[in-house]
Amino acid sequence: MGMEELDENYLEEAVEMLCRSKAEELRMVGYEHVTSKDVWDCVSEKYEKEGIPPLHKLVNDILSLKATNFMNYLTMSALRGSTFE
Template structure:
């Protein structure tokens, strides 16, 4: 089996596209103002302590993000912003 090498630029573009796709899914569910950057901010908060995860975990984290988890993240971020 042939191994595929990804450049950082290609990987970054693909991750950005996945985040935009997830944001579009949330917009279809009625969350009108979600952007790909918002999705990335929510997902990447978990990686501050752990460092960069394996690609399969990153993809899973993006595509399995639930709207309730995203809304919990926003609520906590809002409370932290008030301090």
């Protein structure tokens, strides 16, 4: 296992941990069924055009996600026909 692969795995785990933390925060304010995947899908939606940003911006985007922005994302996804479990 190379150093680059190890670093990539570490970063993926760190991002997953941040998304889990944000999902827990959203559950505390009433979004009972939020998962870390939901948080990642919401945050990463804007990266589809731009590509993945630098790590500091990625971390900031996850940690600064507001419940209202998450709700807007869920609403727009539902209108587009996406399903959430």
